[in-house]
Structure formats: C-alpha cells, structure tokens
Amino acid sequence: MxxxxxxxxxxxxxxxxxxxxxxxxxxxxxxxxxxxxxxxxxxxxxxxxxxxxxxxxxxxxxxxxxxxxxxxxxxxxxxxxxxxxxxxxxxxxxxxxxxxxxxxxxxxxxxxxxxxxxxxxxxxxxxxxxxxxxxxxxxxxxxxxxxxxxxxxxxxxxxxxxxxxxxxxxxxxxxxxxxxxxxxxxxxxxxxxxxxxxxxxxxxxxxxxxxxxxxxxxxxxxxREHLNDPDLNPGCIAAAHYISRSHLHRLFRTEGTTVAAFIRAQRLRSALRDLGDPALAATPVHVIAVRWGFRDHATFTRAFRAAYGAAPTDYRHGADVSALDAG
Incomplete structure (x- = not known):
C-alpha cells in the first residue's frame, strides 16, 4: 500500500x-x-x-x-x-x-x-x-x-x-x-x-x-474509452492522435506489448469485472462480450479461456481465476 x-x-x-x-x-x-x-x-x-x-x-x-x-x-x-x-x-x-x-x-x-x-x-x-x-x-x-x-x-x-x-x-x-x-x-x-x-x-x-x-x-x-467499438484498430487510433501507424506500434513496443494485445487485455479485464459483478448476474455472457467489443461469443470464449484458464460461464459460476493479468 x-x-x-x-x-x-x-x-x-x-x-x-x-x-x-x-x-x-x-x-x-x-x-x-x-x-x-x-x-x-x-x-x-x-x-x-x-x-x-x-x-x-x-x-x-x-x-x-x-x-x-x-x-x-x-x-x-x-x-x-x-x-x-x-x-x-x-x-x-x-x-x-x-x-x-x-x-x-x-x-x-x-x-x-x-x-x-x-x-x-x-x-x-x-x-x-x-x-x-x-x-x-x-x-x-x-x-x-x-x-x-x-x-x-x-x-x-x-x-x-x-x-x-x-x-x-x-x-x-x-x-x-x-x-x-x-x-x-x-x-x-x-x-x-x-x-x-x-x-x-x-x-x-x-x-x-x-x-x-x-x-x-x-x-x-x-x-479504454472506445473498447465497445468492435472496429477499434491501429489505423483509427493513430488517426485520432495525428501519428502514423508505425509510430503507434513503436509506442507499444517500448512497453513490451502490441496495440492488439493491449486492446484485447483491456477488453478481457472489463468483461472479467462484469462477469464477477452480482448486479450483472442476469446479463447473458454474450451480451457482456459484445459490450466490450468482441464480435462473437466464440472468439470471446477462446480469448477468455486463454487468458484466465476458464470459460466465462465457469468463472461466473465460481471457478478460480487467479491470472488476473491478461497482458
């Protein structure tokens, strides 16, 4: 602390x-x-x-x-x-x-x-x-x-x-x-x-x-402000900040990651938070996936399992997900 x-x-x-x-x-x-x-x-x-x-x-x-x-x-x-x-x-x-x-x-x-x-x-x-x-x-x-x-x-x-x-x-x-x-x-x-x-x-x-x-x-x-946009990509991010795509990619390389990996990690963390929120217990998993920019349920499930070692539904029902850092 x-x-x-x-x-x-x-x-x-x-x-x-x-x-x-x-x-x-x-x-x-x-x-x-x-x-x-x-x-x-x-x-x-x-x-x-x-x-x-x-x-x-x-x-x-x-x-x-x-x-x-x-x-x-x-x-x-x-x-x-x-x-x-x-x-x-x-x-x-x-x-x-x-x-x-x-x-x-x-x-x-x-x-x-x-x-x-x-x-x-x-x-x-x-x-x-x-x-x-x-x-x-x-x-x-x-x-x-x-x-x-x-x-x-x-x-x-x-x-x-x-x-x-x-x-x-x-x-x-x-x-x-x-x-x-x-x-x-x-x-x-x-x-x-x-x-x-x-x-x-x-x-x-x-x-x-x-x-x-x-x-x-x-x-x-x-x-983070545009995670819900499934079309969020390096091109629109670079354009919004008046820099080239190559400049954008260099920024993230200095942090040991990529633009795509950072977007995916932020989306997964947001979905993880929602899946663990009792107030959203009745919200279907696929709705949460779409809310955070995933185009389809299958892609979201694969990415979530790869990051956290459990399917989204299993996590919601109490599976132990300890790897909270998705990159």
Whole structure:
C-alpha cells in the first residue's frame, strides 16, 4: 500500500479542529493563513498520499479562505506548483488584480512563490490536491509558469488525463505497493508537465521522454474509452492522435506489448469485472462480450479461456481465476 497520512477533524475536540486543519494545510501545501465561517467546529477530512517527491491529497472540507502572503513566502517557500481538481463545490482564486472562478471538474493551479487568496463557496468542497516540485517538471519554469492560473478543464484533453490519473490513484491507493510510489509520481509529473506545455503553447520545449510517455498514456486512455467499438484498430487510433501507424506500434513496443494485445487485455479485464459483478448476474455472457467489443461469443470464449484458464460461464459460476493479468 502507498504511504498515507490521514487527518479527520472528528478525532479532535471541536475547539482544536480549525487550528489543526490550518497546520495540516501549511504542511501539505505551504504556510498560509486560513479563515472560515465554521472555525468554531470545523469539519474536514484529508488523505495525504506520498508518491516520491509528489503528493496527492484528496480532501473534503467546509467553507474556507486560504491566504498566502508575501511575508509567509519570505518565511518559507517549498518551490512547488499546486493543482486542485474540484470534484464538488466551487472556488474563486485571486492573484493581485487577476481573478478566476472554478467549478466541478475544473483544475486550478498556483505557485507557492506568488501571493494568492482562494475563497471556496458556502457549501462543502471536495477536491484532489497535487503538489509537484518545480524542479521535477520536465519543462523550463519560465515556460511552465505561463500556465499558472489559466483555465484548465479536467473533462477533456490532457487535463482529463491528469484528472483520471489523480482520481484513480486516490480512489484505489491500496492496489499499489511502496515500490510503485516513485513510478506513479513520475507519471503524474509527466502529465502535469505536458498539460502545462499544452496550455502555455510550449510543447516544443518538452523533453522527448515526457512527450513519449504522455502520448502513450493518451493513446491508452483513448483505447479504454472506445473498447465497445468492435472496429477499434491501429489505423483509427493513430488517426485520432495525428501519428502514423508505425509510430503507434513503436509506442507499444517500448512497453513490451502490441496495440492488439493491449486492446484485447483491456477488453478481457472489463468483461472479467462484469462477469464477477452480482448486479450483472442476469446479463447473458454474450451480451457482456459484445459490450466490450468482441464480435462473437466464440472468439470471446477462446480469448477468455486463454487468458484466465476458464470459460466465462465457469468463472461466473465460481471457478478460480487467479491470472488476473491478461497482458
């Protein structure tokens, strides 16, 4: 399991909760002053997930104003860029005379070296914070900083990849071991770097390794979103990403697999999940096969048996399928 630290305001007396939350925020992001209409009995919950030098912190908390002042910056500056993916609620962020509003599935960014004020809405807010050292970005800071404060959507493009990755790791952190932490942190750094480069129109400044890994992640996400299409193939995947088929195949060779094998593995894993879902027990096997892009039941059965050592019907009825990795 990844290293986690958990804060629950309910674990403390009401009189201590807000001061404790301010201390947690100052350690998690950077020293700041907080105010809230609910300070007398503050409700907040946070999980701090460590991914090497990068941290994720999914949190839910009541109305809050964050204030990072020049004096606090002089006292302590971790030299981080911060991102927050808003999952519920809204906020207004102010930098000097500039102001921006953020709502559900927006990503807002700031720089610990620049004064700012963040005021959340009246209701509770749920978000995933991301802290990335500026030095870990694969983009010169003079380029990356141009993206800070710019509107970024978590619903499309590279912003969606950042949102999906942060959400997946946050919601299923128990699926990863300590040895995965640095790798996951590296992937997140690459995604944030690529997102900043796109927003700042500085893609040419990206390091080749970052460009390669981000493109691969984008292609893999596209494949997962289109698994139900039986006509999904290297040609349409390459066209959707404005690359040649040979470039696409090289991307997957570096991962020790092929495009076809990756598609098949993702389809089989999705079907495996559905076959094991009690809510879908009445759904015929052939319907599940079609749902995940298999053209016919016989092809699906052969592929499933080859991957997991049991027929789909046998698995549904309790056969032991232990080989969950289908490549």
């Amino acid at each position: 990844l290293s986690e630290t958990i804060f629950r305001s309910d674990d403390l007396p009401a009189s201590e909760r807000f001061d404790a939350w301010e201390a947690v925020m100052s350690r998690t992001n950077s020293p700041m002053h907080l105010t809230s209409d609910h300070a007398a009995d503050y409700q907040a919950h946070l999980r701090l997930i460590t991914l090497g030098e990068v941290t994720l912190w999914p949190a839910t908390y009541q109305q809050l104003v964050f204030l990072r002042t020049p004096r606090l910056i002089r006292q302590s500056d971790p030299e981080h860029c911060h991102l927050s993916l808003v999952l519920r609620g809204d906020a207004v962020v102010t930098w000097g005379k500039a102001e921006a509003e953020y709502g559900t599935y927006d990503i807002f960014t700031n720089d610990t070296s620049v004064p700012y004020e963040i005021a959340t809405g009246a209701g509770p807010i749920t978000s995933i914070g991301i802290e990335v050292p500026k030095a870990r970005l694969g983009l010169p800071w003079d380029k990356a900083r141009q993206a800070i404060g710019r509107p970024i959507s978590g619903r499309e493009g590279i912003g969606a990849l950042v949102a999906q990755f942060a959400t997946q790791v946050s919601s299923d952190s128990g699926a990863y071991g300590p040895a995965d932490a640095h790798r996951l942190g590296g992937v997140l750094c690459d995604l944030v770097t690529a997102m900043f480069a796109h927003v700042a129109e500085a893609d040419a400044a990206l390091q080749p390794e970052t460009r390669h890994r981000t493109l691969l992640l984008a292609v893999q996400a596209f494949i």
